[in-house]
Amino acid sequence: METSLRWQIALTLIPGMGPVNAKSLLNFFDIEEVFYTNRITLEKSGALPQRLLDPLLYFSDWKRVEQEMHFIERNHIRPLFITDTDYPSRLLSCPDAPILLYYMGDALLNAPRTIAVVGTRGCTRHGVRMTEEIIAQLVPYGATIVSGLAIGIDTVAHENAMQNGLPTLAVLPLGLDAVYPAINRPLARKILRAGGGLLTESMTKNKGDAYLFPRRNRIVAGSCDAVVVIESEKKGGSLITAGLATDYEREVFAIPGRITDPKSQGCHSLIKQQKALLIESGDDIANWMGWQRTADATVPEQKSKKNNTPPTALTTAEARLLNYISTAETPSIDQLNEWNQNEPQALAAALLNLELAGLIVSLPGNRYQPA
Numbered sequence: 001m002e003t004s005l006r007w008q009i010a011l012t013l014i015p016g017m018g019p020v021n022a023k024s025l026l027n028f029f030d031i032e033e034v035f036y037t038n039r040i041t042l043e044k045s046g047a048l049p050q051r052l053l054d055p056l057l058y059f060s061d062w063k064r065v066e067q068e069m070h071f072i073e074r075n076h077i078r079p080l081f082i083t084d085t086d087y088p089s090r091l092l093s094c095p096d097a098p099i100l101l102y103y104m105g106d107a108l109l110n111a112p113r114t115i116a117v118v119g120t121r122g123c124t125r126h127g128v129r130m131t132e133e134i135i136a137q138l139v140p141y142g143a144t145i146v147s148g149l150a151i152g153i154d155t156v157a158h159e160n161a162m163q164n165g166l167p168t169l170a171v172l173p174l175g176l177d178a179v180y181p182a183i184n185r186p187l188a189r190k191i192l193r194a195g196g197g198l199l200t201e202s203m204t205k206n207k208g209d210a211y212l213f214p215r216r217n218r219i220v221a222g223s224c225d226a227v228v229v230i231e232s233e234k235k236g237g238s239l240i241t242a243g244l245a246t247d248y249e250r251e252v253f254a255i256p257g258r259i260t261d262p263k264s265q266g267c268h269s270l271i272k273q274q275k276a277l278l279i280e281s282g283d284d285i286a287n288w289m290g291w292q293r294t295a296d297a298t299v300p301e302q303k304s305k306k307n308n309t310p311p312t313a314l315t316t317a318e319a320r321l322l323n324y325i326s327t328a329e330t331p332s333i334d335q336l337n338e339w340n341q342n343e344p345q346a347l348a349a350a351l352l353n354l355e356l357a358g359l360i361v362s363l364p365g366n367r368y369q370p371a
Contacts (some may be wrong), residue, residue, distance in 0.1 A: 002225075005072070007031045008081045009065045012100050014055045021048055022099045023082065025056075031081070035059065035101070036072040071204050077176060078103045088199075090114070093250050094222040098201040099220075103177055105197025107167040109223070111144040113291060114169075116220050116245070118238045119153025119230035121348055124263050124362040125355055125371075127231035128156050130255050134228065135160040137282025142294040144169060147223050148216060149184050151348050153230045158187060162194045171223070172200040173216040183349045188292075199223075217357070226251035226289060229276065232266025239266050242276060252276040253285055262366075314357075318350045325360055326370045333366040 008031055011022055028047040029037055034056070042053055071360070072079055080087045081102040088109040091097040104111070115138065119127055131153055135145060139289055145161035146153040149170040159215055161168035170191055174180045176198060179188045188198055202212060203220060221244035229252070232238040242252045254276035257264025270276035279285055286293075314322065324339060325331060340347045352370065353358045361371050 004081070005069060005079055006062075006065055007035060008079065008100050009068050009203070010035065010059060010062070012058055013061055013064060014052070016052055016055060019096050019099050021052060024048065025096075026083070026099075031083075036065055067205075068203055071177065072102070075176065076104070080109075086110070088223050091219070091222045092223065094126060094218065094249075096218060096223065098219065101199060101201055102203075103197060103199050104176060105169075105192050105199075106143060106195045107169050107197035109169070109197070109199070111167065113143045113289075114146055114224040115143045115285065116146040116224040116227045117153065117157035117230065118147060118220065118227060118232075118241050120195055120232050120236060120238060120263055120266075121150055121152035121154075121364070122263065122366065123152045123156065123231050123352070123355070124257075124261065125358075126257055126261075126262065127153055127255075128355060131230050132160050132286070133157045134230075134255075134279075135166065136164050138285065139164050139166060140293040141282070141286050141291045144335060146171065148173075148220055149179070149181075149188060150237075151181060151184065151345075151352055153238075153367055155184060155187060155352065157230075158191060158196075162190065162196070168194070168196040169223070170196070170198050171216055171219045172198060173202065173212040174200065174206045175202045175204040176200060177204040178206065181343060181345060213237060214240050220242045221245040221250060222248050224250060226253060226285065228279070228285065229254045229264045229267055229270060231255070231257065232270075233262055234269065235266050235369070236266060239270070243290045244268055246275060251288060253279045253288070255279065263362075314353075315350075317346065318353055321347075321350050322354055322370075325354075325368050330367040330369045333368075336368070 018295050025034060025047045030043040039053060039057060042048060042185055082099050144167045145157055146169045147157040149172060158168045159172060168191055170188060172179060179185045217240050221241050225244055227245040227250060229242050230240050247253050252275060254267040254270045256267060256278055277288060336347055337344055358371050360368050362368055
């Protein structure tokens with residue numbers, strides 16, 4: 001296994017190879033043969049375009065391979081090669097499925113029912129509430145909840161899956177040495193403690209290039225039975241995921257919102273173009289999917305927030321932000337960024353926590369006011 005893993009990692013490191021060319025190569029050669037095959041045999045097979053022959057034949061970055069193997073062993077990570085029996089079976093039908101995945105956790109990657117829940121990072125209270133309700137309503141159907149660990153709807157989806165006792169799988173853009181975004185690393189640890197899982201195609205020491213995020217989205221779309229878009233603006237990663245799900249012949253569902261709300265324009269566009277089915281509940285999803293309840297489970301009651309009291313104490317930064325929003329006249333996101341000295345990631349996280357606590361509400365035009 002150790003020797004095979006060495007070749008598997010090396011195959012993903014060949015410049016320009018990519019999953020499509022790698023799978024073509026594996027149709028002709030076993031992984032153990034790939035790095036011992038000569039040019040004449042490769043050319044006769046037609047497995048690769050000419051431009052990839054030299055990168056394969058002269059591959060030499062074995063030090064990088066060894067570093068990755070040591071990280072995998074030291075952190076008890078499970079590598080999943082595309083020919084392994086426990087590789088996510090739903091991904092096998094995707095033409096650009098990753099050749100090698102890295103996995104930590106206990107969630108079943110081939111669970112009987114899997115739903116991806118995605119949406120905007122700057123979600124509204126409506127989006128939060130709908131995510132909470134839909135996931136609670138999916139409890140009787142035993143669905144595994146997949147998302148991308150981003151702030152916003154992804155965070156709400158993972159948190160509510162755990163609160164409702166459903167397995168949750170977080171698909172990451174970067175390697176397991178640098179869970180992204182950093183602010184959600186505690187959430188990643190919580191997912192692992194709850195029996196969920198972290199899955200990525202990326203190796204360690206990755207620079208975080210922009211292409212890694214849509215690459216992550218294709219794993220989210222391909223590893224599920226259906227994608228639910230909770231909220232999305234006209235453009236965004238959620239619409240990319242929805243488009244990929246359509247390409248992979250997965251069902252796509254979308255939640256309608258107010259016609260004046262820019263955070264729902266992406267969902268409305270999907271519905272109008274018949275690229276997504278309009279749903280209003282988790283039961284709608286189950287009906288479209290033909291699912292029967294797995295047990296006589298009851299939907300957990302949503303916890304009420306009396307007097308708008310947050311479930312946990314606010315941080316100093318959140319308290320300052322709440323005070324500023326309370327004194328300003330519906331400040332815009334640009335005003336808040338300027339006030340927060342242009343730290344958008346920290347600001348987005350604080351805004352989400354205040355919305356989840358029921359202390360602020362988002363308005364059309366990316367403005368905020370006290371609840």
